[in-house]
Amino acid sequence: MYICRKNIKMYFTGLIVGASVFLLIGLFHPLVVKAEYRLGKKRLKLIFGAVSLISIATSLFTNVLLSIYLGCFGFSCFWAIFEADKQEKRRIERNTDIKS
Numbered sequence: 001m002y003i004c005r006k007n008i009k010m011y012f013t014g015l016i017v018g019a020s021v022f023l024l025i026g027l028f029h030p031l032v033v034k035a036e037y038r039l040g041k042k043r044l045k046l047i048f049g050a051v052s053l054i055s056i057a058t059s060l061f062t063n064v065l066l067s068i069y070l071g072c073f074g075f076s077c078f079w080a081i082f083e084a085d086k087q088e089k090r091r092i093e094r095n096t097d098i099k100s
Helices: 013-039 041-059 064-100
Strands: 002-003 010-013
Touching: 002 041, 013 064, 041 064
Parallel strands: none
Antiparallel strands: 002 010
């Protein structure tokens, strides 16, 4: 998708992908915090692990733009798995600081 005016071509695909990845990362930060608090670390890892594998596998069989979105979503889920450990430690530290 591009706009052509006087031999100047502007492709908006990169901007669209960049904005959507930025929003996806912004969505996952509070999602990891809430999910770790409500589901626990083990269930969070299981859910995000399954979702990430499914989305990455699906990204191999779709068109380019959808493949980019699904791949970024899958790797954001992988990031959530690793971030769950850190989030649990932060939550425990915060609770012990409040009690003392």
